[in-house]
Amino acid sequence: MRAPTSEISTIPLPETYPSSMQAFGQDFVRYRATTLDQSVVSRISDMRQPQLTYHQARSMQRKFIFHAGPTNSGKTYSALKRFREANRGIYCAPLRLLALEVYDDTNNHGIPCDLVTGEDRKSGKGRPDEPQELNDSALDKLLRLPHLPKGDVASANPISLMDGDASTAAILGLDHASPKVPESIGLTLNSIFSSQAAETSSSQSDNDGGDTKATSSAQSSHVACTIEMADVDKVFDVAVIDEVQLIGDRDRGWAWTRALLGLAAHEIHVCGEPRALSIVESLLKSTGEDVQVHTYERLTPLVVAPHSINRNLANLRRGDAIIAFSRKELFRWKAEIERETRFRCAIVYGSLPPQTRAQQARLFNQPDSGFDILVATDAIGMGLNLNIGRIIFTTLQKFNGVSNVTLSPSEVRQIAGRAGRFRSKFPRGEFTTFEPEDMGILIKQFNGPADSLQAGLMANFEQLEALSKQLPGADMLDLFTKFEDLARLDKRYFMCDSSDRKEAIKLLAPLNLSFKDRYTFILAPANLENDYMRSCLLSFATGFEANRPITLAAITVPSTTSGAPSVLNEFEQCHKMLDLYMWLSYRFPQLFPDRDAAKQLQAQCAERIMEGLIEETRTGRRPKPQPRRRY
Numbered sequence: 001m002r003a004p005t006s007e008i009s010t011i012p013l014p015e016t017y018p019s020s021m022q023a024f025g026q027d028f029v030r031y032r033a034t035t036l037d038q039s040v041v042s043r044i045s046d047m048r049q050p051q052l053t054y055h056q057a058r059s060m061q062r063k064f065i066f067h068a069g070p071t072n073s074g075k076t077y078s079a080l081k082r083f084r085e086a087n088r089g090i091y092c093a094p095l096r097l098l099a100l101e102v103y104d105d106t107n108n109h110g111i112p113c114d115l116v117t118g119e120d121r122k123s124g125k126g127r128p129d130e131p132q133e134l135n136d137s138a139l140d141k142l143l144r145l146p147h148l149p150k151g152d153v154a155s156a157n158p159i160s161l162m163d164g165d166a167s168t169a170a171i172l173g174l175d176h177a178s179p180k181v182p183e184s185i186g187l188t189l190n191s192i193f194s195s196q197a198a199e200t201s202s203s204q205s206d207n208d209g210g211d212t213k214a215t216s217s218a219q220s221s222h223v224a225c226t227i228e229m230a231d232v233d234k235v236f237d238v239a240v241i242d243e244v245q246l247i248g249d250r251d252r253g254w255a256w257t258r259a260l261l262g263l264a265a266h267e268i269h270v271c272g273e274p275r276a277l278s279i280v281e282s283l284l285k286s287t288g289e290d291v292q293v294h295t296y297e298r299l300t301p302l303v304v305a306p307h308s309i310n311r312n313l314a315n316l317r318r319g320d321a322i323i324a325f326s327r328k329e330l331f332r333w334k335a336e337i338e339r340e341t342r343f344r345c346a347i348v349y350g351s352l353p354p355q356t357r358a359q360q361a362r363l364f365n366q367p368d369s370g371f372d373i374l375v376a377t378d379a380i381g382m383g384l385n386l387n388i389g390r391i392i393f394t395t396l397q398k399f400n401g402v403s404n405v406t407l408s409p410s411e412v413r414q415i416a417g418r419a420g421r422f423r424s425k426f427p428r429g430e431f432t433t434f435e436p437e438d439m440g441i442l443i444k445q446f447n448g449p450a451d452s453l454q455a456g457l458m459a460n461f462e463q464l465e466a467l468s469k470q471l472p473g474a475d476m477l478d479l480f481t482k483f484e485d486l487a488r489l490d491k492r493y494f495m496c497d498s499s500d501r502k503e504a505i506k507l508l509a510p511l512n513l514s515f516k517d518r519y520t521f522i523l524a525p526a527n528l529e530n531d532y533m534r535s536c537l538l539s540f541a542t543g544f545e546a547n548r549p550i551t552l553a554a555i556t557v558p559s560t561t562s563g564a565p566s567v568l569n570e571f572e573q574c575h576k577m578l579d580l581y582m583w584l585s586y587r588f589p590q591l592f593p594d595r596d597a598a599k600q601l602q603a604q605c606a607e608r609i610m611e612g613l614i615e616e617t618r619t620g621r622r623p624k625p626q627p628r629r630r631y
């Protein structure tokens with residue numbers, strides 16, 4: 001251990017230290033560390049052997065079965081059969097919707113199965129007080145409603161009196177500019193907080209340090225969870241890791257790496273695209289475990305159509321799915337198709353609540369619903385059972401956050417593969433483009449080579465906390481940045497993008513939170529590119545800092561239905577705010593006590609959205625035709 005001194009300008013480092021460690025020596029002066037120990041820092045940031053973190057898994061010899069095949073080839077079906085046969089099983093899903101589907105299906109087989117996602121926990125036996133989601137019979141009732149007269153829906157709807165984000169904030173009593181300004185319409189953030197300080201301080205919360213440990217209070221033999229929530233401390237007989245190619249996902253890849261290396265199950269079934277096999281085998285070499293490979297062929301044929309749609313909506317037919325990559329484009333396509341053809345459109349996009357996506361899928365699948373065309377983003381690529389006969393790409397370009405890029409071969413195959421589901425009314429799937437000139441690119445990408453994969457990693461709480469002890473003056477942003485600079489990885493791994501977390505750190509910087517609580521808040525699910533969600537996260541954290549319970553008693557969801565996209569957007573945002581609330585309620589139950597109310601409000605939001613989407617079609621609100629924009 002070295003004594004600090006402000007006179008030191010560079011710290012002599014052993015020659016074997018990597019250059020990043022040399023740079024770290026310079027920072028020593030800046031932080032005036034008192035306890036810096038280079039060898040400790042070097043150890044903390046050594047990510048070359050992440051498998052050593054998982055003691056429970058390392059004490060076992062696990063058996064791996066990799067189910068490799070294209071979409072719709074029965075990989076998950078086979079893995080789930082073993083999951084259900086096991087005495088104790090865990091299914092790790094890429095999406096909440098898939099976790100929910102397996103939860104329902106397993107319980108329907110008479111096997112008690114819990115659901116564990118970041119925002120929700122359900123016991124296998126079901127809870128009588130659970131809010132009812134819009135089910136099939138409610139859906140039927142909605143479809144049977146008489147044709148409503150056209151009207152000025154916007155003016156009838158209290159929340160659409162204001163623009164976009166601002167009006168949502170108003171319904172929810174949240175103020176954008178400052179979470180502490182309560183004035184505008186009576187419902188304010190301060191009225192959401194109860195006036196009494198909480199009896200229990202935040203340090204007594206059940207915060208799991210923002211770690212991903214599944215803390216299900218329920219105790220069924222089986223659990224269906226989202227991959228981030230996989231419990232690596234508990235021993236299972238069978239585990240299933242679905243869509244393992246997402247191990248290479250820029251943001252979430254770390255969760256698949258963690259599950260693969262850390263799940264303590266005697267038998268682990270890994271389902272995914274064949275391109276993930278080599279990285280899986282390579283990671284398991286480091287644990288000394290072998291992989292059996294089962295390869296699958298598609299259960300139904302998938303073929304490229306001989307022609308494009310030739311820009312002519314008259315060429316559409318029942319069971320077509322139109323693919324575009326923005327919400328705005330989807331609504332434009334829906335309006336245009338409903339105006340120019342006899343078809344009505346179901347719609348699926350990422351910001352719809354999961355249950356609404358599932359309901360829209362049911363609407364489309366139901367033969368007599370009248371909703372015979374689906375307009376969708378690539379959100380249909382996973383987690384929905386859809387009776388699609390033909391996929392039509394309106395564009396092969398997608399915005400990646402920086403610029404428009406051509407869809408990768410894997411993306412094209414994942415989306416195209418949704419056509420012709422096994423045992424659906426379309427025993428053969430087809431795919432094509434809207435524009436004739438896109439056909440060549442489509443075929444090229446569909447047949448293109450798969451990109452190789454690396455496995456994602458992320459700095460965990462323990463590593464950052466240990467680093468903070470070495471750098472006492474550093475704030476959390478410094479720690480994240482420093483950790484990434486110093487991290488040593490081998491070529492199989494990459495560090496996942498932490499820009500969202502860094503953005504959250506900056507947003508919450510003025511608040512006085514403990515290290516652990518701050519870390520938890522920065523992991524909370526909030527898209528900070530959205531001003532409203534920024535405001536919500538800041539508001540919740542501000543209430544938390546003041547140790548005042550944040551209740552939802554003052555919030556009401558308007559009953560007026562509108563299919564106007566801007567109004568739907570407000571309900572969607574409201575739903576997301578409640579997701580954030582639920583997520584926090586599982587980590588800080590004393591200060592976010594209204595979990596049941598949040599569930600009820602979410603169910604109401606989802607219902608309004610579903611009604612609005614159907615209303616949109618029924619009332620024939622038809623925006624003026626606009627020139628088609630290509631992305």
Ligand SMILES: Nc1ncnc2c1ncn2[C@@H]1O[C@H](COP(=O)(O)OP(=O)(O)OP(=O)(O)O)[C@@H](O)[C@H]1O
Nearest residue numbers: 069070071072073074075076077078271299385422
């Ligand atoms: N042997 C089978 N008997 C009955 N249904 C099956 C069988 N195999 C698969 N299916 C059904 O076929 C559909 C596709 O199967 P599954 O979801 O397992 O495919 P997958 O290869 O995992 O595809 P994806 O990667 O797209 O999820 C599902 O609806 C599944 O229930």
